[in-house]
Amino acid sequence: MLYEVDKDFKEIWSKCVHNQPFIDFHLIDGYLLKGNKLCIFETSLREKLIRDLYGGGLSEHLGRDKTIVGMVKRYYWPQFKKDVGKIVQRCYTCQVSKGQSQNAAGLYMPLLVPNDIWQDLSIDFVLGLPRSQRGVDSIFVVVDTFSKMAHFITCKKMNHAASIAKLFFQGASVSLPQVEFSYNNDVHSVTGKSHFSLVYTSVLNRTIDLVKLLKAHGVSTTTEHVAENFKAVKNEVNERLEKTNSKYKAIADKHR
Structure with a gap:
């Protein structure tokens, strides 16, 4: 299991394996959990989980804050909010949805105002x-x-x-x-x-x-x-x- 060599979780893993309580971390079927959140060791899986959440499903990209809300309910690793921010910052779709500027975006062009109800x-x-x-x-x-x-x-x-x-x-x-x-x-x-x-x-x-x-x-x-x-x-x-x-x-x- 990669937890035992992971820089973020190896000490916590060792304590839990030897039945030494550490805050609210515990093991279930060989997986490390913090409360009811699955701990994710440092691999490309972290980025995949973030990208799947903010860009997957039926909606457009969720943006930083909504992605963090979705992540915090399911997974845990140190500074995961910072990792979410880095990925979202590199995403053009998320930047546009937040109304943030990018050098290549040019001036802001608002959508045309519809003339009547249920036209747009x-x-x-x-x-x-x-x-x-x-x-x-x-x-x-x-x-x-x-x-x-x-x-x-x-x-x-x-x-x-x-x-x-x-x-x-x-x-x-x-x-x-x-x-x-x-x-x-x-x-x-x-x-x-x-x-x-x-x-x-x-x-x-x-x-x-x-x-x-x-x-x-x-x-x-x-x-x-x-x-x-x-x-x-x-x-x-x-x-x-x-x-x-x-x-x-x-x-x-x-x-x-």
């Missing part, structure tokens, strides 16, 4: 959650980039692309209604509106209100007035999105 979508995944009785351990997140409304769809980390496509079209039937209601009923800092108010032209107060697409609140609900009001709201949101993009671009370009 972003997707992401929340991985590594406790597994449910149905075997799901992840959440597929679909966000409308105009209204910022989101659907949280349960899935499995090992789902293939065809399964994810099916979940996407099933939509709300496999989503998390309580999570969605809580998130979508809040006012977003960029749009200045709740996600529900943009999509359904009104703010929902209770879960039962999800079935109501329009609510008067003293405002005429005739087709004409609703159309005019919603057009004004969309124009306001579009302007706020453009201003936010300009602000982010100004901040990012200072370091490029």
